[in-house]
Amino acid sequence: MPKPYQFCSDCGAPDLKTMSDREFRCERCGFRHFITPIPAAVALILDAQDRLLVIRRGHEPGLGLLGMPGGVIEPEESGEEGASRETREETGLHIPPEAFRYFVSLNNRYLFQGFVWPTIDLFFVARIESFDGLRADPAEVMEWMPMKLDEVPLEQFAFGSNAEAVRRLRESGLQASPTSK
Numbered sequence: 001m002p003k004p005y006q007f008c009s010d011c012g013a014p015d016l017k018t019m020s021d022r023e024f025r026c027e028r029c030g031f032r033h034f035i036t037p038i039p040a041a042v043a044l045i046l047d048a049q050d051r052l053l054v055i056r057r058g059h060e061p062g063l064g065l066l067g068m069p070g071g072v073i074e075p076e077e078s079g080e081e082g083a084s085r086e087t088r089e090e091t092g093l094h095i096p097p098e099a100f101r102y103f104v105s106l107n108n109r110y111l112f113q114g115f116v117w118p119t120i121d122l123f124f125v126a127r128i129e130s131f132d133g134l135r136a137d138p139a140e141v142m143e144w145m146p147m148k149l150d151e152v153p154l155e156q157f158a159f160g161s162n163a164e165a166v167r168r169l170r171e172s173g174l175q176a177s178p179t180s181k
């Protein structure tokens with residue numbers, strides 16, 4: 001089974017023993033390396049007309065497929081702060097962390113540096129009046145589209161977690177709630 005660690009990150013020895021599907025132990029010094037889920041924040045942003053902000057991904061993995069603003073949560077950040085920052089970086093929209101409400105967490109897998117890492121995607125919902133002023137970062141976002149939830153083509157998402165979150169949002173009835181802050 002492929003593993004993300006080729007050498008001991010403590011002593012540099014090349015002999016990592018596979019202890020389980022998520023633990024690799026250095027045969028020389030005993031240093032233990034783990035695969036643990038990487039937390040990511042994803043923003044489900046609705047406007048006053050109950051349209052969801054869907055983006056077309058501008059980079060791999062999933063280049064050209066659909067998604068929502070989001071990314072890996074950085075050290076010291078809360079999930080809401082991560083959702084706010086990623087939204088700002090990718091779309092230019094300034095939505096404060098307090099405007100995001102936790103919705104659901106779903107497992108995902110993300111190809112990075114030659115290894116498929118497990119991630120745990122945390123989805124947060126925010127409501128804004130409109131998407132006016134949105135400025136997509138072309139390095140991240142190829143195209144952006146406000147879409148009615150019922151019209152989002154779930155099969156075109158890069159990640160199953162994203163499609164599942166949108167499906168659950170449809171069922172939740174959240175999209176019918178009034179604008180809140």
Ligand SMILES: [Zn+2]
Pocket residue numbers: 008009010011012013026027028029030031
């Ligand atoms: Zn070692």
